Amino acid sequence: xxxxxxxxxxxxxxxxxxxWKKKTPSLDNLNLEIPQGTIFGFLGPNGAGKTTTIRxxxxxxxxxxxxxxxxxxxTDDVRVKQRIGYLPDGPAFSPYLKANxxxxxxAKLLKIPSRDRKKRIAEVLEIVKMSEHANxxxxxxxxxxxxxxxxxxxxxNKPELLILDEPLIGLDPQGRLDLMNIIEMQKEAGxxxxxxxxxxxxxxxxxxxxxxxxxxxxxxCGILSDMLSETGFRAVIHPGHDVLMQQLMADAxxxxxxxxxxxxxxxxxxxxxxGIISSYLEKNPESIACFPIRESLEDYFxxxxxxxxxxxxx
Amino acid sequence: xxxxxxxxxxxxxRILRMKVVYFLLLCVFVLISSAxxxxxxxxxxxxxxxxDVSLVLNTLAVVLVVIAMTFEIPRELREGVAAxxxxxxxxxTQYLVGKCIGSIITAVVISVLITIGFFVIFWLSxxxxxxxxxxxxxxxxxxxxxxxxxxxxxxxxxxxxMITPILTAIALWFAFSTSRILDSGVGKxxxxxxxxxxxLFNFKSFSMVSAGWPYFALVVIWGxxxxxxxxxxxxxxxxxxxxK
Numbered sequence: 001x002x003x004x005x006x007x008x009x010x011x012x013x014x015x016x017x018x019x020w021k022k023k024t025p026s027l028d029n030l031n032l033e034i035p036q037g038t039i040f041g042f043l044g045p046n047g048a049g050k051t052t053t054i055r056x057x058x059x060x061x062x063x064x065x066x067x068x069x070x071x072x073x074x075t076d077d078v079r080v081k082q083r084i085g086y087l088p089d090g091p092a093f094s095p096y097l098k099a100n101x102x103x104x105x106x107a108k109l110l111k112i113p114s115r116d117r118k119k120r121i122a123e124v125l126e127i128v129k130m131s132e133h134a135n136x137x138x139x140x141x142x143x144x145x146x147x148x149x150x151x152x153x154x155x156x157n158k159p160e161l162l163i164l165d166e167p168l169i170g171l172d173p174q175g176r177l178d179l180m181n182i183i184e185m186q187k188e189a190g191x192x193x194x195x196x197x198x199x200x201x202x203x204x205x206x207x208x209x210x211x212x213x214x215x216x217x218x219x220x221c222g223i224l225s226d227m228l229s230e231t232g233f234r235a236v237i238h239p240g241h242d243v244l245m246q247q248l249m250a251d252a253x254x255x256x257x258x259x260x261x262x263x264x265x266x267x268x269x270x271x272x273x274x275g276i277i278s279s280y281l282e283k284n285p286e287s288i289a290c291f292p293i294r295e296s297l298e299d300y301f302x303x304x305x306x307x308x309x310x311x312x313x314x
Numbered sequence: 315x316x317x318x319x320x321x322x323x324x325x326x327x328r329i330l331r332m333k334v335v336y337f338l339l340l341c342v343f344v345l346i347s348s349a350x351x352x353x354x355x356x357x358x359x360x361x362x363x364x365x366d367v368s369l370v371l372n373t374l375a376v377v378l379v380v381i382a383m384t385f386e387i388p389r390e391l392r393e394g395v396a397a398x399x400x401x402x403x404x405x406x407t408q409y410l411v412g413k414c415i416g417s418i419i420t421a422v423v424i425s426v427l428i429t430i431g432f433f434v435i436f437w438l439s440x441x442x443x444x445x446x447x448x449x450x451x452x453x454x455x456x457x458x459x460x461x462x463x464x465x466x467x468x469x470x471x472x473x474x475x476m477i478t479p480i481l482t483a484i485a486l487w488f489a490f491s492t493s494r495i496l497d498s499g500v501g502k503x504x505x506x507x508x509x510x511x512x513x514l515f516n517f518k519s520f521s522m523v524s525a526g527w528p529y530f531a532l533v534v535i536w537g538x539x540x541x542x543x544x545x546x547x548x549x550x551x552x553x554x555x556x557x558k
Contacts (some may be wrong), residue, residue, distance in 0.1 A: 037462065055557075056486060058401045059400075060397055060400060060401065060556070060557040061556040061557065062554060062556065077405060078403050078404070078405050079407040081402055081403040081404075082400060082403040084401075086401040088394060088401075089399060090394070091394070092393045092394035092395050092397075092398065093326060093395060093398060094328065094390075096327065096328050096331045097324065103322050105321075105323070105324055107397075107400035107403060108316055108317065109317050109320055109399065109403060109404050110402055110403065111316070111403065112538070140325075153398070162429055205537060
């Protein structure tokens with residue numbers, strides 16, 4: 001098995017690089033290594049180069065420089081696409097085809113054995129909750145329905161790697177929940193997931209690793225929990241420890257009374273508070289439980305992009 | 315090969331579901347049938363007129379299918395349909411070949427339908443059964459779809475969407491005019507043989523002399539060889555094209 005599902009070395013894309021056109025750098029020496037068993041969130045403001053990166057990985061566009069590998073194979077290896085599922089941003093399908101006809105064409109292209117095609121198509125339509133529209137023409141579908149069919153064609157071949165470009169766009173809240181469940185199901189089945197999204201809360205919920213791209217440059221990349229810095233902690237005080245609660249209440253930045261009579265207190269990082277809790281815990285080991293509070297991915301994202309902006313100005 | 319035929323099949327379905335195709339076929343049959351009444355206007359030349367009309371309409375129908383193909387590939391590229399297909403294990407060459415084969419199949423089927431319709435109307439009008447030379451003439455028209463489709467695919471990949479149909483039509487006109495161009499002194503210097511000689515597929519209706527099935531087979535082989543050349547060129551260009 002390959003060590004990295006996606007690997008890029010100095011991957012660069014400059015649009016209009018022929019001498020008579022204005023050069024528009026979209027991606028600048030991207031170096032990315034995404035290990036196996038990952039749900040990777042690829043983030044960035046509009047125009048950062050996320051879709052360009054995905055199109056380079058899918059060999060839809062050619063790099064100006066550098067190289068990229070997907071599942072250990074160069075991106076221009078047609079055979080590797082049999083192991084990949086791809087959902088483009090704003091999928092477009094032949095409007096005159098019915099949903100099951102389109103999926104049948106995809107099944108043929110993916111070399112799914114003929115005896116398994118119909119069954120697999122029925123399965124994926126069931127997963128994306130589009131079974132009742134199997135015989136409807138794609139041209140009559142709404143944005144959300146088209147997105148669901150897009151997801152269906154992406155998972156049709158039970159891919160090793162799922163690449164999703166803005167998969168949540170166009171979906172209603174139920175559709176978003178369904179897709180998040182599908183992604184988690186795919187992860188449980190051993191599929192690696194690489195996806196771009198602007199909905200940071202969803203990325204934070206399901207991703208193990210994230211990378212943030214800004215103006216073609218990779219600002220940061222790594223394990224999500226390591227990247228988000230600790231801004232404080234929560235202390236859940238069990239009932240019957242009012243003395244401790246009174247000692248801590250003055251320093252708490254937030255407090256919530258729990259249904260069982262206990263308290264949920266939030267604190268900024270404070271050595272004094274930690275000291276009080278540690279000494280109380282020595283005598284009453286099960287009186288309190290502490291949890292770190294990390295900055296949100298959204299806060300981290302804005303911080304990184306702002307830093308990048310300041311560096312560029314300098 | 316399955317992948318190529320999957321693309322060809324989707325192209326075939328696309329054209330089959332266009333209502334204008336059925337309208338076109340209806341118009342062709344009406345026009346051929348109306349040639350029965352040419353004896354009112356002509357000097358007993360209604361039979362050759364019907365033959366000429368059928369060959370012209372058959373050729374026009376094939377040309378129209380080919381011109382429709384020049385809209386198909388740019389549309390799929392522009393709308394992102396091609397991008398969805400090309401992210402499957404489908405080579406770019408396979409995609410182009412599939413489109414070409416889809417166009418050829420569609421044009422041939424329409425041409426064969428027109429041929430059958432013509433012979434039925436001819437038999438009903440004059441009581442004459444199928445003449446081999448006429449059959450060859452119509453089948454040559456159908457076979458001309460092979461190099462014409464390849465030209466359409468090449469131009470679709472090479473040229474901007476707006477001018478592809480126009481330049482394809484002009485190119486086909488030149489290809490059908492090969493003998494006139496070569497006969498003229500000026501033409502000899504400009505015509506480099508790059509365009510297919512569609513005169514090879516133009517079996518003059520007045521000759522009524524069978525050229526034989528070996529000629530038909532040779533012309534079809536020539537058409538296939540030319541198509542391979544055109545598609546190879548198209549594939550070379552398409553290989554480096556960014557798919558939006």
